[in-house]
Ligand SMILES: Nc1ncnc2c1ncn2[C@@H]1O[C@H](COP(=O)(O)OP(=O)(O)OP(=O)(O)O)[C@@H](O)[C@H]1O
């Protein structure tokens with residue numbers, strides 16, 4: 001009886017329910033105000049105001065004006081919408097400015113050197129301050145490049161991937177397919193989380209100490225660096241792979257099991273291929289994360305000026321360490337520019353590697369993605 | 375090939391939860407048996423014990439025996455994988471493998487299990503299974519397209535083709551038509567009628583007319599109250615269940631006077 005009466009009441013008649021009226025709004029005022037804000041910032045700057053102050057001031061005025069204008073014209077709901085939009089645009093710009101500026105600086109400072117074949121194909125062996133002085137004073141070509149560092153980066157990161165990908169994948173498979181609950185799984189997840197937060201220098205010291213125990217104090221080589229990077233990579237791989245395996249629908253597992261396919265084969269032939277795109281992307285991003293590590297490699301691998309392709313035999317060089325070294329210890333402290341050029345070029349190459357890795361992650365993801373049309 | 379299934383004193387648990395109690399029934403070979411009953415009474419649960427899919431849920435276990443052709447499916451020396459090869463299953467929601475083409479989907483059960491499968495044997499099996507599932511005409515020109523690009527009804531028939539490609543002895547279907555339109559439903563009902571020539575078919579359905587149309591025998595499950603285990607109330611020839619059931623609960627349910 002009373003429920004019937006309740007059901008009949010219209011929303012309008014129920015006290016405490018008030019819906020915002022909906023009125024059409026346009027973007028016009030928003031765009032005009034944004035343009036005005038840009039002009040205002042430029043004018044302030046020309047008038048001698050500090051750039052950051054001019055930008056922040058006009059932006060804040062812009063947000064306030066957007067809110068007021070839309071509040072008056074279209075009411076509270078639209079005003080909230082447009083204000084949120086203004087804030088989002090602002091944060092987006094704040095996020096993008098350092099990125100663009102960094103890319104621009106690196107390209108401008110290192111791009112030219114980095115694409116020079118001499119730079120790409122020679123090492124630093126035998127390069128001394130005398131050469132750098134000649135480069136600066138007599139305009140002689142830049143001698144000495146990053147070949148050994150490129151090789152070292154590829155070898156050490158490749159080894160690290162070789163170690164971490166199987167371990168990470170198997171751990172994730174264990175966590176998702178075999179023991180998703182229970183004390184062991186909780187413990188593993190906790191440890192993986194802790195590992196994610198390990199500072200990279202600690203990973204380097206771990207590898208250094210491990211090698212000291214195994215092969216004598218002070219042993220530095222490529223394998224040691226690969227182990228240090230693996231410590232950093234494994235948790236990322238485990239986490240991303242776990243996530244990817246978890247979103248494989250259970251129905252597919254059941255479908256395979258119901259066909260009489262053993263569990264391990266279901267995992268290998270159905271679950272992993274279905275998750276392949278995500279797994280590949282996760283692995284690539286994990287590689288991208290460690291490829292630019294400096295501190296652990298400095299500790300575990302050391303530095304060398306020449307080409308060393310044997311990760312079992314003594315120090316190697318890698319791009320990040322190479323850049324750090326040339327920046328910190330220019331070949332000729334009196335004429336640091338050639339060394340800085342080399343360091344910038346190495347930074348450029350590193351960014352290029354990361355960009356390429358990201359792109360290949362996307363390509364791999366697209367290649368493996370389940371097809372729905374075709 | 376079709377085998378008779380004898381279920382004796384089957385009790386089914388999800389961890390601490392006793393889901394179904396004391397089921398004893400016989401499923402005849404080369405016939406269609408329908409499971410009907412209200413939601414949550416344990417139809418799917420019983421069905422999944424018939425090919426040991428129940429136990430893949432963590433903590434789930436059963437007590438009692440399920441004999442197929444005189445051999446206990448739950449005895450120590452029976453491998454669940456072997457049981458599932460002989461008892462196929464079609465699920466409520468069509469679930470073709472998204473990474474595989476139509477052809478690969480049909481062959482999945484064989485490809486994932488056998489060491490070798492010649493091209494000609496594969497071709498033959500694809501065609502016969504798809505014909506068996508009444509899908510051949512619709513897809514014969516696009517066997518290499520992804521299976522997930524088919525319509526829902528076609529996907530479900532693809533799943534049936536996949537299930538019969540491994541030539542099981544029994545086929546279990548859990549509400550195979552609940553996601554389908556009336557025309558696809560009819561196609562699948564016709565298919566079930568053909569399948570029973572060769573296979574033992576067990577189907578769960580919420581659709582009384584469907585149970586009446588396709589099945590030879592019907593089992594009515596019920597549960598007395600939520601939280602209590604479900605149980606088998608009555609099992610008999612479909613004709614009798616729908617015209618002259620022995621229990622009042624059955625009569626109430628099929629005539630819609632329920633709850
Ligand atoms: N994975 C599970 N874990 C725990 N309990 C479950 C699980 N699956 C089902 N149950 C419980 O077992 C009982 C029987 O469920 P079941 O799915 O067999 O019902 P059903 O008869 O198939 O219902 P419907 O007609 O809605 O499909 C229900 O009480 C349900 O909550």
Ligand SMILES: [Mg+2]
Pocket residue numbers: 417418419548
């Ligand atoms: Mg069910």
